Amino acid sequence: MKIALSQINPKTADCKKNTETMAKELANTNSDVLQVFPELSLCGSPLYGLADYQDLYTDSMHYAEELSNQNKDFIFGMPLRQEGKAYNAMVFVREGQVQALSTKQNLTPFDSGFSKGRGIELIEYNQKSIAFGFLDDLEAFVAQSKKASLVICSANVVFELDKQQHLLQKLQPLVRRLACPLIVVNRCGAEGRYVFNGGSFVMQPNGNLAEQLPLFEPQTLVVETEKLQSLRQNPLSRPEKLFGASVLGIRDYFHKNSIPKAVIGLSGGIDSALVVALAVEALGKENVVGVLLPSEYSTSHSITDATRSAELLGIKYYTIPIKESFTTILSSLSPVFANLPFSLAEENLQSRIRCCILMGIANKIGAALLNTSNKSEAAVGYGTLYGDTSGGIGPIGDMYKTQVWELSKWINRNGEVIPQNSITKAPSAELRPDQKDSDSLPEYDLLDQILYQHLEERKDKSEIIAAGFDKEIVEKVLRLVKINEWKRRQAAPSLKMTSSTFGLDIQIPVS
Amino acid sequence: MKIALSQINPKTADCKKNTETMAKELANTNSDVLQVFPELSLCGSPLYGLADYQDLYTDSMHYAEELSNQNKDFIFGMPLRQEGKAYNAMVFVREGQVQALSTKQNLTPFDSGFSKGRGIELIEYNQKSIAFGFLDDLEAFVAQSKKASLVICSANVVFELDKQQHLLQKLQPLVRRLACPLIVVNRCGAEGRYVFNGGSFVMQPNGNLAEQLPLFEPQTLVVETEKLQSLRQNPLSRPEKLFGASVLGIRDYFHKNSIPKAVIGLSGGIDSALVVALAVEALGKENVVGVLLPSEYSTSHSITDATRSAELLGIKYYTIPIKESFTTILSSLSPVFANLPFSLAEENLQSRIRCCILMGIANKIGAALLNTSNKSEAAVGYGTLYGDTSGGIGPIGDMYKTQVWELSKWINRNGEVIPQNSITKAPSAELRPDQKDSDSLPEYDLLDQILYQHLEERKDKSEIIAAGFDKEIVEKVLRLVKINEWKRRQAAPSLKMTSSTFGLDIQIPVS
Secondary structure, X not given: OEEEEXXXXXXXXXXXXXXXXXXXXXXXXXXXXXXXXXXXXXXXXOOHHHHHOHHHHHHHHHHHHHHHOOOOEEEEEEEEEEOOXXXXXXXXXXXXXXXXXXXXXXXXXXXXXXXXXXXXXXXXXXXXXXXXXXXXXXXXXHHOOOOOOEEEEEEOOEOOOOHHHHHHHHHHHHHHHHXXXXXXXXXXXXXXXXXXXXXXXXXXXXXXXXXXXXXXOOEEEEEEOOOOOOXXXXXXXXXXXXXXXXXXXXXXXHHHOOOOEEEEEEOOOHHHHHHHHHHHHHHOHHHEEEEEOXXXXXXXXXXXXXXXXXXXXXOEEEEOOOHHHHHHHHHHOHHHHOOOOOOHHHHHHHHHHHXXXXXXXXXXXXXXXXXXXXXXXHHHOOOOOOOOOOOOEXXXXXXXXXXXXXHHHHHHHXXXXXXXXXXXOOOOOOXXXXXXXXXXXXXXXXXXXXXXXXXXOOOOHHHHHHOOOOHHHHHHHHHHHHHOHHHHHHOOOEOOOOOOOEOOOEOOOOO | OEEEEEEOOOOOOOHHHHHHHHHHHHHOOOOOEEEEOOOOOOOOXXXXXXXXXXXXXXXXXXXXXXXXXXXXXXXEEEEEEEOOEEEEEEEXXXXXXXXXXXXXXXXXXXXXXXXXXXXXXXXXXXXXXXXXXXXXXXXXHHHOOOOOOEEEEEEOOXXXXXXXXXXXXXXXXXXXXXXXXXXXXXXXXXXXXXXXXEOOEEEOOOOOEEEEOOEOOOEEEEEEOOOOOOOOOOOOOHHHHHHHHHHHHHHHHHHHOOOOEEEEEEOOOHHHHHHHHHHHHHHOHHHEEEEEOOOOOOOHHHHHHHHHHHHHHOOEEEEOOOHHHHXXXXXXXXXXXXXXXXXXXXXXXXXXXXXXXXXXXXXXXXXXEEOXXXXXXXXXXXXXXXXXXXXXXXOXXXXXXXXXHHHHHHHHHHOOOOOHHHHHOOOOOOOOOOOOHHHHOOOHHHHHHHHHHHHHOOOOHHHHHHOOOOHHHHHHHHHHHHHOHHHHHHOOOEOOOOOOOEOOOEOOOOO
16 A cells, blocks of 8 residues: 655644645645645644634634545544534545544643544555554554554654654554554644654554654655565764754744844854854855844954854854943943942843844844853853843753754864854853853853753752762752743743753743 | 641742641641641642652651651641652641541642542541542542542632632532532642632532631631531622732742842833832832833823832832933944834833843842733733843733723722822833824723633634624734734743733744
C-alpha cells in the first residue's frame, strides 16, 4: 500500500491557508496513495482558548467540506463539535467521502477545551485492516491487542533536544507488540515558543526505522508499506538541532505574525552576536537591523566586536550612544537619588534606556525586537527586567551559555560568521567599570552543570551537593533561581529547546 | 462533636512558618475539639514545579512530625511521597498519632506533580463515622453512597467574583444526598496572582448554610455539629469583594516577598488613583510612594488630580517631569527617526521613559512598582509594553474599566479618598495633544459589555453581533483582543478576580 507522509507547517487559526496547503499537497500526489497529514492540520495548534469558541468549529467545518471535495484518499486533523462536546479528531476521507473518525482519548495540555474521545479506530481499506488516529493514543491501542496490518498515527510533537531519539526508543517495543508497520506523521513549523520539529517516520514491524523525514522542514514522502527497508540513522548533532530549531522559530515568528524586520541590540558579546547570525539565516540580511548602544562603561573591544558582527553578516546597523540619555534621566531622578551611592538602580537604568531606544526603533520601522538572553542568565536573574530581558521572542533563551558557545563555534566551522573575539573573551554586562559576569556568578562551565542537574534532572540541593559540587556555590545558585522567578514571568518568551523551559515546564512560586 | 475550622493563610514553601501558625492555632483550642486546616496547609500552594523536588517532601515530613507532637486531634494538609509516588494528602492526627490519610483523587492543575490518590476516607472517631479529605473529591464520594455522620473537606478555592455563591449552590444537592453536615475549610491569603478567599463554611444536611467565616481574613471558628442553625446570609457586594481581594493580594505580595514599599506612577487618572488607594489600605501610607511624571502633553488637571490623590491619602510623592529625558533620547534616535512623522513610537517612548524612572526609584529605595492597568485596556492592548504595562503585580489588571469606576465610587462612599475629578473626567493616555481613550476605542460602557460577552461568556463574533451589538465595533474589539496577546504575555501579572483572567484562563495563540 502506498502512503504519503505529508509533514506540513500549518498556521494556527488560519484554516483557509492550511486548507490551501493541504489541497496543493493532495493535487501533487497520485490517486492510488493514501495521504496522511499531522494532528490538527486544518487549524494548527496549540489552540489554547480558541477551542472554547464556536467559530473555530464553524470555520473548520466549512474548510473541511471544501477539502473533502478533493476526490482523493487522505487523513487529516481538525477540531469537531458533536452533541455539545468538542473533540480533537482525525478524519479518514475516501474518494471525497468521510469514512471514519478517530477522536483523541489521551488528552494533553494542548487539548484544553476538548473532551475525551474514543482513541485509535480500525478501518477496512483496500482489503486491509488499518488502524488510524493519534500518536498519544498508541499505547492504549497496543494494550487492546487488536490486529491491524498497518498503524497510522498523526502527531504534534514539540521539539526538545533529545525528544526524537526518546520517542523512537519508546515506540520500538510498542511496534514489536503490534507486529506491523507504524507510520507517524508529525507537523513542522513554529508557533510562538513551540517548535514542531517534523521528523515524521516509518517503523518496520521489528522496530527498526525504515524512513525518516528531515527535521525542521515541510516535506512529503511516499512509501510502499510492503517494501520497507532498514534506514541507517544519521541523527543531527546538538548544535545542528539548536540551529535548525532556533532558525525555524525565528522565521515562523516573523512570517506568521507578518512582521517584516528584526531589530537586535549588538553589545559585542557572544549572545547578541549569535542571535543576529541566527536572525540573518532566518530572515535574510536585508531584514535585520543591528543597533550598537555604547555607554560610558563600554570597552573599546565591545564596539569593535559589535561592528565586526554586523559587518561579517552584511546587515545595516546604527550606533546610538546612551551616555547623554543616561545623564539626563539620572539628573531628573536627583530628587530621589540625591547623594545616594551608585547601585543596581543605575546599572538597570542603562539597560532600560537601551530597551527604550531599541523598542523606539522597532516601533518606528515596523519591526520586532529580538531578545538576546540565554538560559543561564535567565535562571540566575542576571538581566534587567524591561531592559535586556525584553523582546518579541528569545531565540536562545532556552540555551545554556555553554550551548551558546558550542553553537557559535559550530556556526563558525567553515569561517568566521560570529566574531572570534566575541567567542573567546570573558563575558561582561559592562554596566559598571571593569565588570565581569564572573564577579557575581560562578564560571559558566560550573554554573551550567549545577543548573542542568537542578532544572533538567530535577535534583534538589542535597542531591547536587552529594554529586560532588561545592555546598556554598550550589546554595547560592539555587537561591538565585528561586528568587528571580518574578523576572522570568515578564521576560521575553523564549523558544523551547529543552525539557525544562522556564514558564512552560518549570514554574516556581512567586508569592 | 466540636470542630474547629481553622482558615489560615499559609505561605508557599515555608513549612516552618506554616507549622508555627498551625501550632499556635492548636494551642489556642481546647483538646475536646477536632481542628481542621485547609488543603496543603503545611507547605502552601500553588507549588508548581516544587512538587518535582525531593526537598519539598523531606521538609514537609520533618515539620509534619514536629506538628504531630502536639497532643491534639486535628486534620492538616501536606505533600507526601509513598512508594515512589507523590500525593496531595490530608492527614488525620489523634492525640499525636497519625490515624488516617486521604490522598487526592480528582487532581486539578494546581496538583501538577502529584499522582491520583484514593479520595475521601472514612474513619471512626468518637463512635461516629466521619468522612474526611478534599473538596475536589466530594462529588466522587457522594456517588459512592457511603454513610457518614459528618463530612469534612479541606480546600484551596481561588477567589473569583461569583465563585463562593456558585460553590454553595453546587454543593447543596450533594449535601442533601449525603444527609449529614458538611464542613469545608478553605485557606485565605494570596500567592502571586491567586487570592484564596477563605469563606470556610458549615452546611446543614438540608443544604442550608449554618456558619460562614469571613472572606479575605484568617480566622478560627469552633462549631458543635449537633447544634447547627440556619445562617442568614449577607453576601458582600461586588465592590466589597473587589476591594477585599485586591487589598489582600497587594498586602500578601509585598509581605510574603519581604518588599517593604510600593512605588506608583500617578497620572491623575482613575486607574492610578484607585491603585494608590488600595496600596495605602494594604501597606499603610508610610510604605507607599507616588511619582508624578508629567510630559509636555500632560494637562494641568492631570497634575492637580494626581497631587490631590497623593494628598488625600497622605503619602510621600515626587514630581519628575519627563520632557528633557524624552527630548534627549529622541534626539539620540535621530539617525533612525530623521524626519519621519510623530507616531506610536514617540507615544510609547514617553511611557517607557516613565517605566525607567519608576523602576529606577523602586530599585533605589528597595520597593516594587505597582502596575495600574485595567482589564479593558489589557484586552484591547491600550498600553505600552515595557512602559505602563510594567510592575511587580497588577491589582486592577483583572477588573474592567467600569468596575474600576464602580470600586472607586464605593471607596468614596463616605468621603473623597479618590479625587472626584479622576472619577468623572474622560480617560486619556495624554501621550499626544488632546488625546482621549475614546479616540481609538469605543466608550468603556460599550467596550466592557462586548468584552464581557467575549471573555467571560466565551461568545464568538457572530454570537455577540446576534445579541444586538454593532458588527463593525464587535469586529474591531475582537480583533484588538486577538492581536494584542503578545503584549499581555509580558505584562505585569494581575490579581485574578474573574473566571477569565488573561494568562490563566484565557490564552490566545501568538504565532
